[in-house]
Each structure stands twice: as C-alpha cells, then as structure tokens.
Amino acid sequence: xxxxxxxxxxxxxxxENPRNLGSAPAFxxxxxxxxxxxxxxxxxxxxxxxxEGEIVALLGRNGxxxxxxxxxxxxxxxxxxxxxxxxxxxQPLHQMKSxxxxxxxxxxxxxxxxxxxxxxxxxxxKLAQIAPPQGWSIERIYELFPRLGERRAQEGVTLSGGEQxxxxxxxxxxxxxxxxxxxxxYEGLAPVIVxxxxxxLLEIKKLGITTVLxxxxxxxxxxxxxxxxILDMGQVAFDGTAQQVLDxxxxxxxxxxx
Numbered sequence: 001x002x003x004x005x006x007x008x009x010x011x012x013x014x015x016e017n018p019r020n021l022g023s024a025p026a027f028x029x030x031x032x033x034x035x036x037x038x039x040x041x042x043x044x045x046x047x048x049x050x051x052e053g054e055i056v057a058l059l060g061r062n063g064x065x066x067x068x069x070x071x072x073x074x075x076x077x078x079x080x081x082x083x084x085x086x087x088x089x090x091q092p093l094h095q096m097k098s099x100x101x102x103x104x105x106x107x108x109x110x111x112x113x114x115x116x117x118x119x120x121x122x123x124x125x126k127l128a129q130i131a132p133p134q135g136w137s138i139e140r141i142y143e144l145f146p147r148l149g150e151r152r153a154q155e156g157v158t159l160s161g162g163e164q165x166x167x168x169x170x171x172x173x174x175x176x177x178x179x180x181x182x183x184x185x186y187e188g189l190a191p192v193i194v195x196x197x198x199x200x201l202l203e204i205k206k207l208g209i210t211t212v213l214x215x216x217x218x219x220x221x222x223x224x225x226x227x228x229x230i231l232d233m234g235q236v237a238f239d240g241t242a243q244q245v246l247d248x249x250x251x252x253x254x255x256x257x258x
Contacts, residue, residue, distance in 0.1 A: 026049035026050060026051060026087075027050060027051055027052035027088070027089060027210060028049070028050040028052075028087065028088050028089075028179055028210060029048075029049050029050075029085070029086070029087040030046060030047055030048050030049075030069075030073065030084065030085075030086050031047050031084055031085040031086075031087075032045050032046075032047055032083070032084045032085065033045070033046040033047070033069065033072055033073075033082070033083070033084035033085075033086065034046075034082060034083040034084055035068055035069070035071070035072035035077060035081060035082040035083075035084075036077070036081045036082070037068045037071075037077075041234070042063075042065045042068040042234050043065045043068050043069050043072055043082075043234050044065075044233070044234035044235050045084075045234075045235055046065070046069055046084075046231065046234070046235065046236055047236065048229050048236060048239055050210060050212065050227075051210075052089075052208060052210055053205060053208045053209070053210055054210055054211070054226045054227060055201065055205055055210075055211045055213060055224060055225045055226050055227075056210075056211070056212050056213065056225055056226065056227045056228070056229060057213050057214075057215065057218070057221040057222055057224070057225035057227070057228045057229070057242060058070070058212055058213065058214045058229050058231065059214075059215070059218050059221065059222075059228055059229070059230045059231070059245075059255075059256060060230055060231035060232060060237075060255065060256070061232070061255065061256065061257060062216075064230075064231040064232055064233065064234070065231045065233075065234040065235075066183075066214045066231055067111070067183055067184075067214060068234075069231065070108060070181050070183055070212070070214060072084075072086075073086055073093070073106070073181065073212075074098060074101060074106060074108040074181060075093065075096060075097055075098040075100075075101045076098055076108070088101075088104060088105060088106060088178060088179055089104075089105065089178055091104045091105075093106060099131075102131075102175060103131070103132070103133065104178075105175075105176060105177055105178030105179060106177075106178070106179045106181070107172035107173075107175055107177040107179070107180055107181065108172075108181040108183070109165075109168045109169055109171075109172050109180070109181065109182045109183065109185065110168075110183050111183045111184040111187060113164050113165060113167070113168040114168070115156040115157050115159070115164050115167060115168065116156065116157075117155070117156075117157045118155065119155065119156055120152065120153050120154060120155055120156065121148050121151050121152045121153070121154055121155075121156050121159070121167055122138060122152040122153065123156075124156045124167060124171055125138050125141060125148075125167075125170060125171055125174050126138065128171040128172075128174040128175055129174050129175070133175070133176035134174065134175065134176060135173055135174050135175045135176045135177055136170075136173045136174055138174070141170040141173055141174065144170070144173075144200060144203065145166040145167075145169075145170055145200070147163055147166060148163070148166055148167060148170055151163065160193075161188050161189055161193075162189050162190065162193030162196070162197070165185055165189065165193075165197060166196075166197070166200070169182075169185075169197075169200065173204075177209060178209070178210065179209075179210050179211075179212070180204065180209055180210070180211045180212070181211075181212050181214075182201075182211065182212070182213045182214065182215075183214045184214060184215060184216060185197055185213070185215065186215055186216075186217050186220060187216070194217075194220060198220070198224050201213070201224060202224070213225060218245075218252070218256050218258055219246075219258065221242075222242040222243075222245055222246050223242070223246070224242075225242040226241070226242060227239070227240065227241055227242055228240065228241070228242045228244070228245045230245070230251075230255045230256070232255055237255055238251065238255065
C-alpha cells in the first residue's frame, strides 16, 4: 500500500505529460514525480524534459528537493515512497529497480562517492564492469583521468577528495552510461580540482552523454550547463537556459540566495 499522502498529492497541480507535448518524446523525461525522504513529502510533482547530450544544472536552496529528486530518478528509494513517470531513451525507468535502471544506462555518482574500501583504483573500476553492459575500457578511463592511471594500484579510499571524485565518475563511465547524475561533485574540492572536473564533464558532453548536475556552487554549475532547472519546495520554479539564470539577479536572489 502506498504511503504517498493522497491529499497532498491531489493538492499539487498535475502537469501535462511532457512526452505528449511534441511529436517525439524527449531523450529523458520526468513527469509528475513525487517522493518522500523519511517522513517528509519532499518532491511534489516535478516534471521536466532533457535533450540528449545536454548538461543540466538542477539547482535550489538547501531542502528544495534536489538530492531526493536524483534518488527517486535512480530508483534508490522503495517503490511505495514515490510516484510518477521517468523515461530514458524510450525506456520506462519508473517500472524498474535500481540495478535495472543502471543496465538501461542511468548512472548516479552520489555525494559520498562510495569508493569501496580494501579495493585498489583498478579493482573499483573492474568491479563496475562485472555486470553487463560494459562501457568504457579501463585504459580509456585512465586516458581521461591520468592521475587514476598513476595510482591504479593504490587503495581507492586513500586517494584525495578530487581523485576519489574522478574514480567515482570513472566507475560510472565503466558502465554503458546514457544519463549521468552527479550529486555535489565539487563538494570539498579545491578550485583547481573543480576546474579539472569541469573539463572532464565537457569532454563527456562531446561524447553525447547527457548529464544532470546537482551543485551548491550554482555559479560554477551554471557556467558549465546548457540549461538550468530550479526547484523550490519540491516543485519546479524555473526551467530555462543557464544563461537566463546568470543574467537574472532577482531570480538568483529569490531561489538560490546568490
């Protein structure tokens, strides 16, 4: 039995299914997504479309529902704690379990990175390739992140914060990724490392991989992104170009406090 609050659910205006708005569905669509975090009703009818190859910054104040939205998309919460449709490349992710969504091409890099203790850099990458479908080869990942190649025999959890972030992204690329979800990838990193991660994301974009970026450093995320989606109290408050947000000081003050 669902634990979604039906009265609260009905109180949120249900948008039109974004897959019906045009002649063809978007590469990635979220429609009328609702989700809980603990006992709190956090995600309240979120809907948006993303085109293939875009970098989209998912922004908002603390508690706006950004991470909860990523978790619901990645199927990390139990089915009775969410409602809505999620489509990736014509595949209904909302009908899948988390491991099935991963096989369909969705990869989440969480804020805590989840590097596996006791395994080297290379073992962490090889572990990601055990289950099909495989993505990049390990040598290709080392070409993108030369530091990882230099430290391939080092235990992953002993790397610096920036190197662990590279390993977490590399591990996602080791799968056949179509949609990359990044939760606070710049957290705790020095500016020079942030710039290196940004260069990496631009290289990934050139390969056509679609990326959703949740980041408290909103200005850095906006300068990297094509589009911005701003959440406020669990709902979409803005959906437009990243440049529109950079140019609108009032919008940034109201929803991002910057």
